Amino acid sequence: MTRFIQLCQAVERWLTWCTITTWMVAITSARAVHPRPRGDVSACKLAADSNVYLSAGFGYELNCAPSTGTLNAFMIFVDFSDQEATETPQSLHDFFLPAAAEWYATSSYGALTLNVTADTSRFYRMPATAASYGWARGLSYETHQKYIQDALDAYGQTIEPTDVLYVVPTANAAAISFSPTFMGDVTTRAGVYVAKKSVTFGLDAYTTWKYLVLNHETGHTMCLPDYYPFNGSATGLFIGGWDLMGLISGPSPDYFAWDKWRLGWLSDEQIDCVAEAGSTTHTLTPIENAGGSKAVVIKHNSTNVLVAELRSANGLDSASCSTGVLLYTVSTTTATGEGPVRVVDVTPRSDGCAGDKLNDATLSSKGTSSYTISEWGVKVTVLSESGDGVEIKVEVS
Numbered sequence: 001m002t003r004f005i006q007l008c009q010a011v012e013r014w015l016t017w018c019t020i021t022t023w024m025v026a027i028t029s030a031r032a033v034h035p036r037p038r039g040d041v042s043a044c045k046l047a048a049d050s051n052v053y054l055s056a057g058f059g060y061e062l063n064c065a066p067s068t069g070t071l072n073a074f075m076i077f078v079d080f081s082d083q084e085a086t087e088t089p090q091s092l093h094d095f096f097l098p099a100a101a102e103w104y105a106t107s108s109y110g111a112l113t114l115n116v117t118a119d120t121s122r123f124y125r126m127p128a129t130a131a132s133y134g135w136a137r138g139l140s141y142e143t144h145q146k147y148i149q150d151a152l153d154a155y156g157q158t159i160e161p162t163d164v165l166y167v168v169p170t171a172n173a174a175a176i177s178f179s180p181t182f183m184g185d186v187t188t189r190a191g192v193y194v195a196k197k198s199v200t201f202g203l204d205a206y207t208t209w210k211y212l213v214l215n216h217e218t219g220h221t222m223c224l225p226d227y228y229p230f231n232g233s234a235t236g237l238f239i240g241g242w243d244l245m246g247l248i249s250g251p252s253p254d255y256f257a258w259d260k261w262r263l264g265w266l267s268d269e270q271i272d273c274v275a276e277a278g279s280t281t282h283t284l285t286p287i288e289n290a291g292g293s294k295a296v297v298i299k300h301n302s303t304n305v306l307v308a309e310l311r312s313a314n315g316l317d318s319a320s321c322s323t324g325v326l327l328y329t330v331s332t333t334t335a336t337g338e339g340p341v342r343v344v345d346v347t348p349r350s351d352g353c354a355g356d357k358l359n360d361a362t363l364s365s366k367g368t369s370s371y372t373i374s375e376w377g378v379k380v381t382v383l384s385e386s387g388d389g390v391e392i393k394v395e396v397s
Contacts (some may be wrong), residue, residue, distance in 0.1 A: 044273035057332035085170035130175035230337030240358025257295035288315035321353035324362030
């Protein structure tokens, strides 16, 4: 009997030790990988640099058009004595709308309504020939302003103050070759205020970019930068075809989660912020679908972050040739056209897809599942995938 009691006591001590050991292992494991982000989301809201043109940070000020609620615009149609219209204003209106407005409704998850009032009664004749405007890349502020004020003179009617003025030329105006945005206040020659910004469409809308040029240029009125290089390099140099503010005709044109957050289309609750060293796990749902967690933002310093978001071949990205977790860096001190956003090529040995090397730069369990940005001390790994989203691990050293 004594031996039996001693045996029972030994077993009891062993079970207690196992329980304590198991509990300690569980606590150690929980400390090693945090299921929730370690940083307050406000730590990842990098402030815009007011000295950098169209800085990609939060709070950039340049009398920007509204990005939530209703963006109001007025549209007029013009032609020229040397390049007369043969179509109707209504046909050009229908070229852009309602498709462009629907694009914003989808991308913003209903947060932005584009409301365009258009005078489709006739084309208004510009006072100068199309050729005389010297339309070329590098168009000066003064030349652009003159064109807009000539259009307002030709229109000759009062326009109630609005957010954006759209000036649409006849598709026959080959001399008006491209579609820039005027980023200053729009006024008549008499100094009457008309709009915060103006988009002046050109031939490239009709021949190349189609209605999406309206979404790209209106993005500028909301103070979004260009993500293609201004130095003449390939359009997809920095981001491939991943965002409309780069290659307009790219296979995945929906806006980056970073910009959707800045524009007010994503809430703070949909963003995970990592601002400290350690290991954390996160769930992401596709950027193309409303609801759910949309981005993990890893803060590098006060001017740079790394963003992870999930892209699918749905919605505005239905033509995407690659899906998975997209990684890109954001710099608030890099100006428009110089690469403020740069997609990380996690598949450097691939030739890409849809005409650009970066178009397949996504992490997935079926391909490259983990990538380390050594200079930042960050490793991102896809842990699991489902029809609803992915789970990723972020390790910051």
